[in-house]
Amino acid sequence: KLCRDKEALLIRPSKTFEQKLRWNHKLTIKEYQEKVEKGCAVCSEAFDMDNRNLIPCIDHNHACCKVGKSCTKCRRGLIHSKCNLILGHADDNPRLLRQAAQYLEVYEKAQVQTL
Secondary structure, eight states, X not given: OGGGOGGGGOSSOOHHHHHHHHHHHOXXXXXXXXXXXXXXXXXXXXXXXXXXXXXXXXXXXXXXXXXXXXXXXXXXXXXXXXXXXXXXXXXXXXXXHHHHHHHHHHHHHHHHHHO
C-alpha cells in the first residue's frame, strides 16, 4: 500500500514511488512533499515513518475512485494512517463522527465530576 511505503518522507524518493504517486493519485513528488510538511490534514500533527499509526496516507472519497487510487476531484488530503482508519470505520460519515466526539466528551466530563 502507498501509505506504508517508507520512502514517502525521503528527500529523494525512488522512481517507483514517484511513478505510483503520478499514476495512482495524479500527484507530483513536490505536491506530495508539500503535503507531508504541513502534517496530517485531520489532526495537524507531524507524520512519523517509525510509528505505523502516524505514516501518511492519501485520503480520498471512495465513491469516486477505488481503493489505492485517487484523482484531483476526490483527493481530500494527506492524513495519518490512524486518522484514515477512523474515517474509514465511520464510512466517511460526519454525523457519526460528531456523535462519537460528543459521546466521548460527555463521558470525559462525567469522569472529571466524579474525581
